[in-house]
Amino acid sequence: MGTYREGALQRDETFTILNENLDDLPIPRAEVVRWTGANGETVNGILHYPLDYDPDRAYPMMTVLHGGPSGVDLDAWSLGWTVYAPLLAQRGAFVFRPNYHGSGHHGLDFVESIKGRYYELEVPDIVSGIDSLAAAGVVDKDSLGVMGWSNGAILTTQLTIEHPELFQVAAPGAGDVNWTSDYGNCAFGVRFDRSYFKGPPWAYTEHYIEKSPLFEMPAVQTPTLIHHGTEDRAVPYEQGWEYYRALQQIGNAPVRFLSYPGEPHGLRQLSHQRRKVVEDLKWIDTYLFGETSMQERVSERLLADDAPLSLLETAGAPARTDGHHGVRANGTLVPETVTLGDTLTVGRFEVTRAQFRAYDADFEVPSGTAEYPAHGLAADRAQAYVDWLSEQTGRDYRLPTAAELAAFKAARAGPSENTPAYWAGFTPTPDEYRRLRARLAQHPTEALLMPVGSRPAGHGPNGGGPLVYDVDGNVAEWARTADGIEAQNASALTRTDPKAETAPTPPRRVTGLRIVLDR
Known part of the structure; x- marks a missing residue:
């Protein structure tokens, strides 16, 4: 218990410890960072530091984007299968979690600012945040990755289209690439797409095409690992296949598609959550840290660990x-x-x-x-x-x-x-x-x-x-x-x-x- 004022906790007192096991685990330092984003407005986010951080050198960084789009990243303990900063910090990387325009906890105007102009504020917010960290000398701009789930995946995809040479690795999960098919297949497609994309696709056809990453996939150069649950009705499973098929057919970027049987929009089975994290880390190890090769990865994933051979x-x-x-x-x-x-x-x-x-x-x-x-x-x-x-x-x-x-x-x-x-x-x-x-x-x-x-x-x-x-x-x-x-x-x-x-x-x-x- 304590008093929180102007970014600092005062007169704090511990009443109980909920998980003593965390004391034995490496937890990276985290802080709130601020920069000037779209429309000249101040944007904030959370920055997790690499373990054994050395201020005299620059580090790789993974940008991890929340969903929603009205979700929010808070200066609070968070660890799960979509956000696992300690595992990336152990590998010697920053983890950047920006609260782009459209995020919650910043007032109604901020949440609704992206309606009718999806991507136009969020992408500049994220890129300017990365630029500010690189300008400060803490982040190596040649060693960047991006990932996210749901709207985090949607923005991950758009970032690799608008800035094809900026990211060395991407790991989107359950993200849309075609808003026209989303309108018909998403459980709430009519409500969501009319709100964020002006109206129905037959009335705003050009707008839907302009805002659908599917039609810009030839620009993607970033090695991309796609995740999707087969029973997803919030971002329909077919979106994952459209995404994969485009990258696979165009052939400008390595791509892999992992589908999770029986899973809805969020992965529920612990085995699937673990598989998602393990595959993310292997993909990031390969393309961001250069610790493995694709030849080794293909050989490794050819057989399960418990396969008879x-x-x-x-x-x-x-x-x-x-x-x-x-x-x-x-x-x-x-x-x-x-x-x-x-x-x-x-x-x-x-x-x-x-x-x-x-x-x-x-x-x-x-x-x-x-x-x-x-x-x-x-x-x-x-x-x-x-x-x-x-x-x-x-x-x-x-x-x-x-x-x-x-x-x-x-x-x-x-x-x-x-x-x-x-x-x-x-x-x-x-x-x-x-x-x-x-x-x-x-x-x-x-x-x-x-x-x-x-x-x-x-x-x-x-x-x-x-x-x-x-x-x-x-x-x-x-x-x-x-x-x-x-x-x-x-x-x-x-x-x-x-x-x-x-x-x-x-x-x-x-x-x-x-x-x-x-x-």
Whole structure:
């Protein structure tokens, strides 16, 4: 609490701290700046400083434009997916947030000053603000970027048209480029466009064309990253496509379009908000800071971090010995294990036929099937194998518990496992599962199983952890329960239907095992 007078807080006293975690985060210095804008009027904005600011040098700057147009940037704490000054300050950049003509909190005349002359006051306000900071020697005018959401994106686009050589990077989100189509598609297009563009497009056709950036897109040279939600009705999704298509076809500027499924005018899902910020920063890193190249960016975004191929390249390839999956221990082929988290060490694959034959020389392995999972095993044979494995290697192997196997499946089942759903080519209903199982049961086991690792690998949360395979498919696996040893998880013939009260018992012919190593 305190008294605010003439830009200074006096007799301040702290009553409570709402977020102590902010004390550990770098928060850039911010101040209100003023300059002479359009019509010779004083305009203000917020300027966030780079971290470790050195007054003896000039810095890059990102101009971040609020929406509305009657929104406003205040000298107050603000951090979100549209404005994240600390992340840009960490990269050594100023963040400039101007309150251009049309902004709120400056009186009705200021708000309505842009009606009938959209862009004519706002763009000069913003550019003169940038010029004033550059003239003061704090901003490098050769290292500028601009971004914004909604009306902030609309102005971002217009700035890159009117000043094509001023900005090195742009990241507009949910902005209009064609006011004629906006009139028909926007939920409030009639009200908004009649107010700001004099009237309907058939009465003011030339004015609508003059004010629509779409018809000036050949001027754009700035690398532009476009964001838009597919369900946006305030700035219709089609506006994003018109924007992208124009830049993509003209070819004078690098452009990328990110659409966000199911999102309205403001992004609601945290994953989409995070994706927007991450993509902005990568785009800015590339074109403003020069830290990456487009070749690197294309290679990076070709695959998601948790895509099976990405994981294969980063998590280590499965071990092979003499052409078989597994490793040697005391001269014996044994399953390779991987550690999940800090406590559970499990087989990367189900025990293969080649590995089981090392225990039982009479175990039948038809030609060409050594890498298929061992199956048709009774519970006592599965237990005998792990006992033998422990004796052979001097290490403590066992069957997993049902709880371990359930947690393992929930976290690490790969997509499209070898189950009835795979064979059907779609996700069946409970009744369809029953009918599929009946049809699959008519086929020989060899026709249904696959070599271990044939389907995409599973992995831990957020793509972390080692590659593991066939966690919920191919063959079911024996697990220890309170009642003994029971077959768990899905197989090529069965799948546990989450809506069913009881899960089908996997047939013996498609039941194998996976081992756990206690350390």
